[in-house]
Amino acid sequence: MMPNKTIYVKDSDLPLFEQAQELLGESVSSMFAEFLKERVGTVTPEERMAELVIQISRKRGALKKEPGLPQFIDGIYAEAEAHAKKAVKSLHAGKVRQAKALYYAANVYYERAERNVKETRELGEKVSELLGT
Numbered sequence: 001m002m003p004n005k006t007i008y009v010k011d012s013d014l015p016l017f018e019q020a021q022e023l024l025g026e027s028v029s030s031m032f033a034e035f036l037k038e039r040v041g042t043v044t045p046e047e048r049m050a051e052l053v054i055q056i057s058r059k060r061g062a063l064k065k066e067p068g069l070p071q072f073i074d075g076i077y078a079e080a081e082a083h084a085k086k087a088v089k090s091l092h093a094g095k096v097r098q099a100k101a102l103y104y105a106a107n108v109y110y111e112r113a114e115r116n117v118k119e120t121r122e123l124g125e126k127v128s129e130l131l132g133t
Helices: 011-024 028-042 045-064 071-092 096-131
Strands: none
Touching: 011 028, 045 071, 045 096, 071 096
C-alpha cells in the first residue's frame, strides 16, 4: 500500500486543479510530485535562502497590519529575517558552514514566530468566546 498525503487546495484554486487533470489526463498528485522533483532538483541553496528572506519579509509586513498581535512576535520575525540575510551574505563570501548554521537559525526563529502567531490568534478567539464578543 502506498503512503497517503493530503494536499489542501483553496476553493478558488479548485477549478484550476480540475482543469489541469482534465486537460493533461494525469492525476493531480502525480503532476504535483513531478513538479516538486523538477523544482527541488534545480533550486540552488542561494535561491532557497533568498526565498526565505522574501517569505519572512512578506509575512512580517502582513502581520504588522493585523491588530492585536503582541510586538514581541515582530521581534522574532526580525531575528529570523536578520539570520536569513546573514546566511545569504555568508554563502556569497564562501562561508558555507556559517551559511548553513544561519539558515537553520532563521528557520527556527521563523517557525517559532509562526507558532506564536497561531497560538496568539487561538488565545484571542478563546477570550472572545468567554467574553461573548
